[in-house]
Amino acid sequence: MQAEAIMTTPVIGIEPSASVADAAGLMLSKKISGLPVIRNDGALVGIVSEGDFLRRGELGTQRKRSRWLEFFVSPGRVADEYVHANGRRVEEVMSDDVVTASPSASLGEIVDLMTRHHVKRIPVVDGGKVVGIIAHSDLLRALLRVLPSPASTAIGxxxxxxxxxxxxxxxxxxxxxxxxxxxxxxxxxxxxxxxxxxxxxxxxxxxxxxxxxxxxxxxxxxxxxxxxxxxx
Missing domain, CATH: 3.30.1340.30 (Histidine-containing Protein; Chain: A;)
Incomplete structure (x- = not known):
């Protein structure tokens, strides 16, 4: 079975310039835990998930270190953490290192990607455009379709x-x-x-x-x- 047989389409995505509030609201309304970040031309530029909203200044959950431990962290890393905790646009908090697959990828390849990169969803890209997305729930639905049902005829x-x-x-x-x-x-x-x-x-x-x-x-x-x- 290939990725195109089980992927969810059309894809619910969000633009890079959208607000963090828009992304959080869309995830809640659609009951999904992540969104591919897609430009107007259909190109995939990142992915944003619930995990990107865990450490937020508004919640008081931003990363905090003791003074002596802060000394060993580079200023660049601290600056990056500040952006993620306080950014207002999706492009400021999204992950831009996105793991993707082609429509012809096997389900074995999809699962290998998920486990190797510790991700819950894989955008399916064809010709540079996002054509679908596969999440854990899509694999569960595929499993339900192929699980054996009780035999309709008696077997000796x-x-x-x-x-x-x-x-x-x-x-x-x-x-x-x-x-x-x-x-x-x-x-x-x-x-x-x-x-x-x-x-x-x-x-x-x-x-x-x-x-x-x-x-x-x-x-x-x-x-x-x-x-x-x-x-x-």
């Missing part, structure tokens, strides 16, 4: 068992020789040995994701010696 117990065994066999952490799978009217029972407690929940999840499974009974036991310490 033996087929369910075989599907679970096949799934476990494909996973490095699972030992199919040690884990036994039985199925009765869609209810799965897992028994046998595991060697790491983390494998227990992984095996349960593997079974739960097989179509036709109604419930999973966990009768696995951990055979790892108590003296063994595993490195996470």
């Amino acid at each position: 117990d033996e087929q369910i068992r075989q599907n679970i065994v096949t799934e476990l066999a494909a996973r490095k952490w699972a030992s199919t020789e040690m884990i036994s799978v039985t199925v009765d009217k869609g209810v799965v029972e897992l028994s046998g040995a595991i060697f790491d407690e983390r494998e227990r929940q992984a095996a349960i999840v593997a079974a739960e994701n097989v179509p036709g499974v109604k419930a999973v009974k966990d009768n696995l036991f951990c055979a790892a010696p108590l003296s063994v310490i595993l490195v996470s």
Whole structure:
């Protein structure tokens, strides 16, 4: 799946010259936590989010340091913090280092960008213009669309068992020789040995994701010696 399939469009943006009050009001009215900052020609110049309004002089939340610690901070950094705490226009408080993606970017690439840069939204840019935006909520909606729904047709117990065994066999952490799978009217029972407690929940999840499974009974036991310490 590509970015263009799940991105929100049209994009709610704001101009660089707009006031901080306008940006805050727009975010509240639209129930969004950030806005791309877009010039009249459609070019993306920055992004402004709720985080940019946390340290404000009006709220008394601007950054404060002791005198001796202030000595070690450069005047330029202090000046920059003053602008962010007291600026009146969006262009004065926005982040201008914006992480973007193309419409053809995969969802895996989008998530990699979000996690690597610690951002909650990615503007989608095509030909220098903002054509959409992807936030965490867009990924949640995409997940809802692809999550499996209850099977509309009955699947036999033996087929369910075989599907679970096949799934476990494909996973490095699972030992199919040690884990036994039985199925009765869609209810799965897992028994046998595991060697790491983390494998227990992984095996349960593997079974739960097989179509036709109604419930999973966990009768696995951990055979790892108590003296063994595993490195996470």
